[in-house]
Amino acid sequence: MKKLMTGNEAFAYGSYLHGVRFAAAYPGTPSSEILSNYARYPGIFAEWSPNEKVALDAAIGAAYAGTRAMSSMKHVGMNVAADSLFYAVYTGLKAGLVIICADDPNMHSSQNEQDNRNYAKFAKCPMLEPSDSEEAKQFVGTALDMSEQFDTPVIVRSVTRLSHSSTPVEVTDQEPPPPEEPPVYERDAQKFVMVPANARRRHPVVEERLKQLAEFAESTPINYIESGDSKLGIVSAGVCYHYAREVFPDATFLKLGMVYPLPEKLIHKFAEQVDKIIVVEELDPFLEERLKLMGIEVQGKDIFPMIGEFSPSLIRSSAVQAGLIEAPEALPEIKSNLERPIRPPMLCPGCGHRALFHVLRENGVLVTGDIGCYTLAFAPPLNAMHTTGCMGASIGVAHGINKAGVKDDVAAVLGDSTFLHSGIHPVIDVLYNQGSTTTIISDNNATAMTGFQEHPGTGKTVQDRETKVVDPEKLVRGIGYEKVDICDPYDIDKMEKILQDHLKSEEPSVIIARHPCVLSTREKHTPPEVDPEICINCGVCLDIGCSPLVQEEDHVRIDTLLCNGCGLCVKVCPQEAIIEK
Amino acid sequence: MKNIDFLMAGVGGQGTILASNILAEVGLQLGYDVKKAEVHGMAQRGGQVDSHIRWGDKVYSPLVEENNADYLIGFEMLEAARFPHFLKENSLALVNDYRINPPLVNLGKAAYPSKKEIEALILERAGKVLWIEGTGIAKNLGNPAMVGVVMLGALSTLIGGDKEAWLDVVGRMVPQKFVELNKEAFNAGCEVTA
Numbered sequence: 174m175k176k177l178m179t180g181n182e183a184f185a186y187g188s189y190l191h192g193v194r195f196a197a198a199y200p201g202t203p204s205s206e207i208l209s210n211y212a213r214y215p216g217i218f219a220e221w222s223p224n225e226k227v228a229l230d231a232a233i234g235a236a237y238a239g240t241r242a243m244s245s246m247k248h249v250g251m252n253v254a255a256d257s258l259f260y261a262v263y264t265g266l267k268a269g270l271v272i273i274c275a276d277d278p279n280m281h282s283s284q285n286e287q288d289n290r291n292y293a294k295f296a297k298c299p300m301l302e303p304s305d306s307e308e309a310k311q312f313v314g315t316a317l318d319m320s321e322q323f324d325t326p327v328i329v330r331s332v333t334r335l336s337h338s339s340t341p342v343e344v345t346d347q348e349p350p351p352p353e354e355p356p357v358y359e360r361d362a363q364k365f366v367m368v369p370a371n372a373r374r375r376h377p378v379v380e381e382r383l384k385q386l387a388e389f390a391e392s393t394p395i396n397y398i399e400s401g402d403s404k405l406g407i408v409s410a411g412v413c414y415h416y417a418r419e420v421f422p423d424a425t426f427l428k429l430g431m432v433y434p435l436p437e438k439l440i441h442k443f444a445e446q447v448d449k450i451i452v453v454e455e456l457d458p459f460l461e462e463r464l465k466l467m468g469i470e471v472q473g474k475d476i477f478p479m480i481g482e483f484s485p486s487l488i489r490s491s492a493v494q495a496g497l498i499e500a501p502e503a504l505p506e507i508k509s510n511l512e513r514p515i516r517p518p519m520l521c522p523g524c525g526h527r528a529l530f531h532v533l534r535e536n537g538v539l540v541t542g543d544i545g546c547y548t549l550a551f552a553p554p555l556n557a558m559h560t561t562g563c564m565g566a567s568i569g570v571a572h573g574i575n576k577a578g579v580k581d582d583v584a585a586v587l588g589d590s591t592f593l594h595s596g597i598h599p600v601i602d603v604l605y606n607q608g609s610t611t612t613i614i615s616d617n618n619a620t621a622m623t624g625f626q627e628h629p630g631t632g633k634t635v636q637d638r639e640t641k642v643v644d645p646e647k648l649v650r651g652i653g654y655e656k657v658d659i660c661d662p663y664d665i666d667k668m669e670k671i672l673q674d675h676l677k678s679e680e681p682s683v684i685i686a687r688h689p690c691v692l693s694t695r696e697k698h699t700p701p702e703v704d705p706e707i708c709i710n711c712g713v714c715l716d717i718g719c720s721p722l723v724q725e726e727d728h729v730r731i732d733t734l735l736c737n738g739c740g741l742c743v744k745v746c747p748q749e750a751i752i753e754k
Numbered sequence: 755m756k757n758i759d760f761l762m763a764g765v766g767g768q769g770t771i772l773a774s775n776i777l778a779e780v781g782l783q784l785g786y787d788v789k790k791a792e793v794h795g796m797a798q799r800g801g802q803v804d805s806h807i808r809w810g811d812k813v814y815s816p817l818v819e820e821n822n823a824d825y826l827i828g829f830e831m832l833e834a835a836r837f838p839h840f841l842k843e844n845s846l847a848l849v850n851d852y853r854i855n856p857p858l859v860n861l862g863k864a865a866y867p868s869k870k871e872i873e874a875l876i877l878e879r880a881g882k883v884l885w886i887e888g889t890g891i892a893k894n895l896g897n898p899a900m901v902g903v904v905m906l907g908a909l910s911t912l913i914g915g916d917k918e919a920w921l922d923v924v925g926r927m928v929p930q931k932f933v934e935l936n937k938e939a940f941n942a943g944c945e946v947t948a
Contacts, residue, residue, distance in 0.1 A: 175782065177779060177790070281793045334791055337791065337792060337793060338792075338816035339778055339789065339790040339791075339816075340788070341782065341787065415814040415815045415816070416814070418814040418815075419815045419819065484815075484819070485815045486817075486819050486820040504821050504842070504843055504879065505878070505879075507838055507875070507879065509871075509874060509875040509878060511835065511871050511875050512864070512865065512867065513832060513835055513836055514832070514858045514859055514865075515856060515858070516765065516800070516802050516833070516857075517801060517857065518800055518801030519800040519857060521800065553857075554857075554861060712861075715861050720857065720860065724860060724861060724862040732855075
């Protein structure tokens with residue numbers, strides 16, 4: 174039976190079907206739904222780890238212990254987990270380990286568009302790249318088998334358009350293989366303790382393994398030639414393969430399911446069959462460079478862009494420009510240049526972050542920010558965040574700015590989940606190195622931006638089990654922070670008082686600005702009303718950037734369908750023209 | 755089987771994704787190969803959501819190619835106005851007669867285009883724009899969030915295919931508590947275009 178599944182659902186199903194019994198991840202768009210879907214299958218263990226490195230270490234441990242394991246992450250999560258990836262390639266494992274990482278070309282929800290195929294080469298780790306959900310399911314199985322056959326982790330690469338697209342998947346009644354009971358840990362320090370002497374012995378193993386994997390790549394059915402017109406040969410992998418099939422329906426294709434290491438003999442064979450070779454790949458010229466090193470004449474990035482996401486439209490227009498194909502019959506050009514104002518994502522009505530950033534802006538604070546919904550506070554009209562780099566960067570950056578000696582009041586702001594992901598080490602740094610940084614944890618009790626996943630502060634696991642709550646207050650006090658305050662940012666006056674006290678203090682400090690995410694609590698109140706007689710249309714309320722507030726000709730109106738009734742606008746209105754109901 | 759490419763455009767929170775899931779599933783039930791793509795990230799609500807759904811004998815790309823869409827289904831007027839370049843000639847646009855201001859408009863720093871301007875823009879490609887009181891109809895039935903199902907009802911009579919197959923998928927995919935209400939919403943949508 175065929176069922177429509179997103180790439181992420183298929184990764185989860187493939188993991189279950191192929192005997193993965195342990196999986197760990199930290200949420201990150203576009204990878205988050207891999208673990209949340211996997212967690213629903215019976216007889217397995219799944220966890221949200223505090224960050225990707227911990228997740229990968231845990232998956233490595235399970236695989237050391239003879240249990241098939243999976244860890245999933247977004248592309249930048251791989252940066253966090255990289256240290257663990259590199260040692261696991263040296264040690265190898267006992268049971269299969271698959272690492273599913275999802276790149277985000279065009280940065281739909283990311284801070285960069287790094288091409289993680291480079292990690293395969295860098296870490297000397299084989300990588301597969303499925304092109305649709307059916308392959309996503311199957312390739313997880315291939316990866317696990319390869320992992321066991323060659324004693325290495327295997328990366329399966331996704332991209333946003335695979336993870337979040339739905340395509341048919343063959344669903345069977347087949348049960349996953351039964352677990353080995355009970356698992357036995359085989360102690361082998363020479364293989365698993367990477368001190369220099371052992372690591373030196375392991376490196377040649379890694380190099381030899383790559384040669385064997387390259388041989389495997391020649392014969393695996395996931396790399397194949399689709400014969401067509403011999404005038405044009407297209408090399409492609411992943412979802413780009415499907416775009417290219419639309420644009421070059423008659424060409425001969427080399428479809429690569431395995432992008433590292435490459436099947437060089439197969440590639441040479443392909444090159445002999447066609448007059449001209451074009452590589453269609455998003456982001457970096459990863460395949461193109463390898464083919465060029467092999468002495469094969471190819472074109473790729475001189476035709477298609479290195480930046481952003483591909484689409485059939487983009488491939489067609491690039492191919493027409495390069496003279497590869499005829500231009501399709503032109504449709505009449507759209508002449509209207511109607512202005513269509515953009516619609517950026519916004520903090521939701523009733524969001525606690527808004528109240529906090531309102532206070533920060535009103536106090537002129539230089540805010541080093543972090544990754545989460547609250548990053549949106551950088552945008553107009555809030556304009557209240559001044560740096561954002563990666564998970565957990567806010568605190569270290571604020572500490573550095575403080576130590577550099579600027580006069581501004583500086584605060585680091587990050588969310589509760591981000592704090593637990595990578596904020597703990599930097600608060601230790603501030604304390605240890607006699608910094609004065611004020612760290613504000615904007616605690617909404619959720620990993621909201623990626624879809625409300627549980628985290629160590631919520632008291633629930635991904636499998637919906639009650640568990641211990643890691644309380645950020647106790648945590649920072651335990652580390653040695655003495656100046657710690659908790660405040661609901663909707664209490665604007667109190668929030669401001671605490672903020673000023675902390676900013677003026679020479680002591681390192683933490684403020685927990687606590688207001689649960691309204692989308693998880695579904696808290697809603699009666700919308701307030703604007704008295705048009707009192708409202709002078711000054712626009713102060715509009716500066717909090719709340720979508721239900723609409724500027725009309727001579728007063729502000731509240732869209733009651735969108736309003737959450739949180740009352741922040743009531744508090745900020747200098748004319749007291751907005752009245753609570 | 756003829757290939758049919760759909761583009762859906764709306765605002766986060768309007769139910770665009772559920773509607774696109776239903777439309778994809780209906781295609782599968784009617785015997786098509788189906789692919790669907792959308793992007794959902796960043797904040798949960800209020801941003802643009804656009805969804806590509808493709809039915810065909812054999813579908814490769816999950817993304818619809820520009821100049822090729824048969825139907826544009828706009829859940830919000832301005833969002834519909836962003837995609838006429840995806841439409842083929844004589845294609846059809848179904849647009850919910852509903853406006854959600856983007857932030858710049860609320861701040862008085864940009865103008866929301868008029869319905870007439872939007873219609874003229876879409877008609878540069880589409881053969882016809884059908885304005886549908888989707889949110890209004892859904893609201894009258896008790897829940898504006900059913901706008902997607904109303905729009906699908908309107909679309910269904912234009913595409914054809916066994917109505918029961920559509921209703922069956924709607925019944926399976928909407929929240930169980932609201933199956934009957936959603937079927938009512940679907941039928942109300944059918945009546946608009948029947």
